[in-house]
Amino acid sequence: MNIFLTGSTGFLGGKLIQNLIEDTDHHLYLLFRNEKKAEKIISAFTRKQRKRIHLVHGDITSLDCGLRENDKKKLYGKIDIVYHLAALVKFEEDLRQELFEINYDGTRNILNLAVKMGAKKFFYVSTAYTVGKRNVGIEALYDPSEDYNNPYEESKVQSEHLVNSYRDHMDISIFRPAIIVGDSKTGEADSAFTLYGFMRALEIFKKRTIRTGRTGQVYRIVGAIKGTSNFVPVDYVVDILSHALSRAENEKVYNITNPDPPTNLAILTWIQQALEINNLSIVENSALQDLSSEELRLNGMIEVFAAYLKSSVIFDDENTKRLIAGSDIEHLNLSEETIRMIINAYFETKAVPA
Numbered sequence: 001m002n003i004f005l006t007g008s009t010g011f012l013g014g015k016l017i018q019n020l021i022e023d024t025d026h027h028l029y030l031l032f033r034n035e036k037k038a039e040k041i042i043s044a045f046t047r048k049q050r051k052r053i054h055l056v057h058g059d060i061t062s063l064d065c066g067l068r069e070n071d072k073k074k075l076y077g078k079i080d081i082v083y084h085l086a087a088l089v090k091f092e093e094d095l096r097q098e099l100f101e102i103n104y105d106g107t108r109n110i111l112n113l114a115v116k117m118g119a120k121k122f123f124y125v126s127t128a129y130t131v132g133k134r135n136v137g138i139e140a141l142y143d144p145s146e147d148y149n150n151p152y153e154e155s156k157v158q159s160e161h162l163v164n165s166y167r168d169h170m171d172i173s174i175f176r177p178a179i180i181v182g183d184s185k186t187g188e189a190d191s192a193f194t195l196y197g198f199m200r201a202l203e204i205f206k207k208r209t210i211r212t213g214r215t216g217q218v219y220r221i222v223g224a225i226k227g228t229s230n231f232v233p234v235d236y237v238v239d240i241l242s243h244a245l246s247r248a249e250n251e252k253v254y255n256i257t258n259p260d261p262p263t264n265l266a267i268l269t270w271i272q273q274a275l276e277i278n279n280l281s282i283v284e285n286s287a288l289q290d291l292s293s294e295e296l297r298l299n300g301m302i303e304v305f306a307a308y309l310k311s312s313v314i315f316d317d318e319n320t321k322r323l324i325a326g327s328d329i330e331h332l333n334l335s336e337e338t339i340r341m342i343i344n345a346y347f348e349t350k351a352v353p354a
């Protein structure tokens with residue numbers, strides 16, 4: 001198959017292309033905007049595999065994704081399937097415009113390009129958090145006029161509808177991973193966002209308390225005691241996306257989620273053990289007004305995660321279960337031991353300098 005991918009220089013994309021190239025005959029056409037990153041990707045493959053990897057310079061925010069004329073000639077009418085992963089994965093309100101330019105306008109540009117390239121299938125990688133403020137995640141499109149936690153969620157929910165509106169041009173499937181974390185066997189993760197942004201903030205805060213001699217105090221994080229975080233290891237997500245190549249059904253939404261997510265309190269305990277501290281706790285919203293200035297600082301550092309620390313969503317993933325039934329992919333059963341290994345792997349490899 002001739003497969004066109006966006007986002008292959010990212011955390012998920014980097015892993016996905018390894019899966020799609022190993023033990024297959026596929027040719028991969030990888031959209032990239034940064035020469036150095038593209039070269040780094042290529043260097044991870046054997047000479048034989050490299051013959052099946054084709055770099056395509058461009059940017060999804062431009063018309064036709066900014067493809068050069070000679071690339072257009074090579075690709076128009078030649079592509080079987082498009083995986084669209086490229087996105088801005090940030091939650092800040094002041095990035096609203098950029099989020100919509102990349103995540104929404106960018107999706108329209110790649111959809112139009114996919115039609116010109118003759119793609120028969122379009123796989124859109126969205127997020128489980130298009131669920132917004134609901135407590136139950138379904139495997140169907142959500143109403144974009146509902147209330148969402150941040151412009152990232154909004155841009156993704158609107159993009160899902162945009163993708164769906166191209167269903168007369170090609171088969172479309174939508175994949176919604178929850179919070180993607182490191183590899184379930186090695187813990188390896190090339191990410192600075194979501195769990196990794198949270199862990200980094202806590203590590204920086206720890207160093208601050210050491211510097212200011214305030215390690216003896218307890219600092220409260222505002223959340224929900226029974227709130228949960230839905231982690232999915234990157235290899236699980238990638239295995240499902242690769243398996244989908246031949247098995248995904250048209251116009252289906254697949255939640256790639258953890259059926260039994262741990263509580264934020266448990267996760268905070270595991271992170272503290274990895275950081276060798278024991279002075280962070282979670283309190284309910286009601287305590288907000290009596291936070292100390294240091295606690296306000298801590299909560300400010302993790303502000304973009306606040307909505308997720310308060311939520312506890314149950315996701316339906318029946319479509320995904322059916323997709324992987326009979327394959328060698330086991331439905332996710334993420335143990336405490338594996339999550340702790342993933343957390344520890346981060347601090348062992350990415351520690352913030354003292």
Ligand SMILES: NC(=O)c1ccc[n+]([C@@H]2O[C@H](COP(=O)([O-])OP(=O)(O)OC[C@H]3O[C@@H](n4cnc5c(N)ncnc54)[C@H](OP(=O)(O)O)[C@@H]3O)[C@@H](O)[C@H]2O)c1
Nearest residue numbers: 007008009010011012059060085086087127177178179180
């Ligand atoms: N990480 C998670 O926890 C998570 C959870 C659920 C869903 N997702 C979804 O999974 C997908 C991949 O996420 P990720 O974690 O791998 O993100 P990532 O590491 O930040 O990678 C983002 C990718 O998008 C590319 N990109 C961004 N803007 C672009 C543009 N204008 N033109 C071309 N390429 C552009 C980046 O290219 P550069 O390398 O050049 O910047 C990079 O390859 C996203 O759609 C995200 O919404 C992620």
